[in-house]
Structure formats: structure tokens, C-alpha cells
Amino acid sequence: MSVQQVISGLQRAWNAGDGSAFAEHFSEEADLVDVVGRLQRGRAEIARQHRHLFDTVYRGSRNEFRLLDQREVAPGVLLAHTSSTLHVPVGPRAGETRSIQTLIVQDGLITAFHNTIRADFAEFERGA
Template identity: 60%
Template structure:
């Protein structure tokens, strides 16, 4: 399966609220790091955990996901970055959320997937304007 097809299938599965279809894009022993940093290991766990969020906090949500870039690592292994926008209609996560994902793909399956929420530097620093103006490497001096 191509990268474009995998991304399309992920969006389709998410928007259908189908954890098994989401997980079908992953290798049997894949690793998934979710947006709060939990590591999910294995296709079965990835599918089960996604079904939980599809049935609760992300019920009725709509995902748009697009390839940002990709490059070969070795042989048929690809490093792929995607960006996403998630619209959540109600509940504790209601609103619009942006994220970036890093994927390692081989033979049409995702081996590893890391999801990271995106925020403005001002938001991340809790609206501290002075801190937001600094390069993050300079934060230790503040």
C-alpha cells in the first residue's frame, strides 16, 4: 500500500469511528505513541484503544490528515511526517486540534507512529510573552 493510500485509509477509519479499520494500517507488532505520550504496542491494542476514544471523547470527530514529507531510510523503510486537523463536536475535547505525526512505514504497514499535538509557543508558555520570544534552548536561563 502506498503512503497516500495509508493516509487516506487512516482518515476514512477515523471518520467512520472504526478502531479495527484504523489498526489495519499497522504492522502486527507496531508501536503507537498517542498525543498524551502513552505507548500502545501491537495492532490489537492500537485498534482497541482507538475504538475507546472513537466511542467517547472523539465521538463524531472529523480528521483531515495530509503528508508533509517523506524520505527513504534504508531499503523499503520510509520516514513519513503528516499533519492533521481534528474537529471534535462536543465533550471534553470539543474544538479544533492540530497535530503532527511521525511514521515509519515498511511494505505498506505502519511500524511506528508518534502523534504530537501542535500549539503556539505563546500557548505552550501559558501566554508568557517574554518566554514565548525566547528560543526553547534558552528557556533554562529564565
Template identity: 55%
Template sequence: MTVDEIIAEMTRAWNAGDGAAWAANFAEDADFVDVVGRVQRGRQVIAAEHQKIFDTIYKDSRLEIRRMDCRPISDDVLLIHTSSTLQVPDGPRAGEWHAIQTKIVRHGQILSFHNTGRTSLADFTARDEDLGRLSPQDWHRTDS
């Protein structure tokens, strides 16, 4: 599968609420780090965990995935970054959510996938607007 085919299949599977189809894009021994930092190991676990969220907190949600960049890291391995927008109609996660994903793909299968939710620096810094205006590289302790 090409990168664009993988993205299209993942989008289709999510929007159908189909955990097995979502996981079909992963290698049998793949690792998936979800947006809350849990590590899911193996295609069967990835399928089961996604089916749980498709049936509950993300029921009837709609996902859009966009390729940001893709580059080879060896002859048959790609490093891919995507961004996503998730629309959740109801429940505790209702609203619009944004994330960035890092994928390592070999021979058309995902070996590793890391999902990171996006938030503003002001939210990340507990609404400290002065700190939120700075780049994290500019953060430093002032009480030392």
C-alpha cells in the first residue's frame, strides 16, 4: 500500500467505526501509542482497543487525516507525519480535536504509530499567558 492508500483506509475504517479494518493497516507486531500515552502492542490489541472507543466515547465520530510529510529512513522504511481533525458529536469527548501522528511504515504496513493531541501553549502552561507566548526553548527557571 502507498502512504495515501494507508491514510485513506484508516480514514474509511475510523468513519465506519470498524476496529478490525483500522488495525488491518498495522503489522501483526505493531506498536500504537494512543493520545493519552497508553502503548497498545499487536494488531489484535489495536483492533480491540479501537473497537471499544468506536462503540463508546468516539461513537459516530468523523476523522480527517492529512499527510504532512514523508521521507525514507532506510531502503524499505518510511517516516510519515500526519495531522488529524476529529469531530465527536456527543458524550464526554464531544467537540473538535486536533492531533499529530508519527508513523513508521515498512512494506505498506504500520510498524509504529504515535498519536499526540494538539493544544495551545497557553493551555499547556495552565493559562500562564506570558509563558504561553514563549517558545518552549525559551522557558527557564527564574527562581534558581
């Protein structure tokens, strides 16, 4: 499975609100660091955490992933960067959030995923 197919699958699963389908794109022993810095270890934990998110704070949300770049860092191991735009209709996270992700993909599955919210640097410098 190509990196583009992986992120397309992530997007479909997110938009369906399906935490198990989202986690299917990760290896059994994958690591995921979410936007608030929590480390999720293993496909089962990634599924559990995402089921919870889709049932609560991100209920009804839509996410758009875009592949920015990819390169082979070892035979069969790809490093990729993606960006995403998350649309949340209601609740404490209502609105739009832009993020960037770093992925390591091996044998068509994500083995490592780091997600970071993009913020305005001027606001960051002011402490806003």
C-alpha cells in the first residue's frame, strides 16, 4: 500500500468516525504521538483512543489529509509528511484546526506517527 493510499484510508476512517478502521492503518506495535503529546502504543490503544475521540470531542468531525512529501530512508521504509485540516462542527473544539504529521511507513502500515497543531508564530511569541 502506498503512502497516499494509507493517508486516504486514514481520512475515510476519520470521516466515518471509525476508530478501529483508523487504527487498521497502523502496525500492531505502532507509536502515535497525538496533538497534545500523549503517546499511544500499539494498534489496540490507537483504536481505543480514536473511538473515544470520535464519540466525544471530535463527534461528526471531518478531516482532510494531504501528502506533502515522502522519501525512502531505508529499504522499504518511508518517511512522509502530511498536513491536515480538521473541521469540528460543535463542542469545545468547534472550528478548524490545521496540523502537520510525520509518519514512518513500512510494508504499507504506519509504524510511527507524530501529529502537531500548526499555530501562528507571532501569537506563539506573544504568549497568546
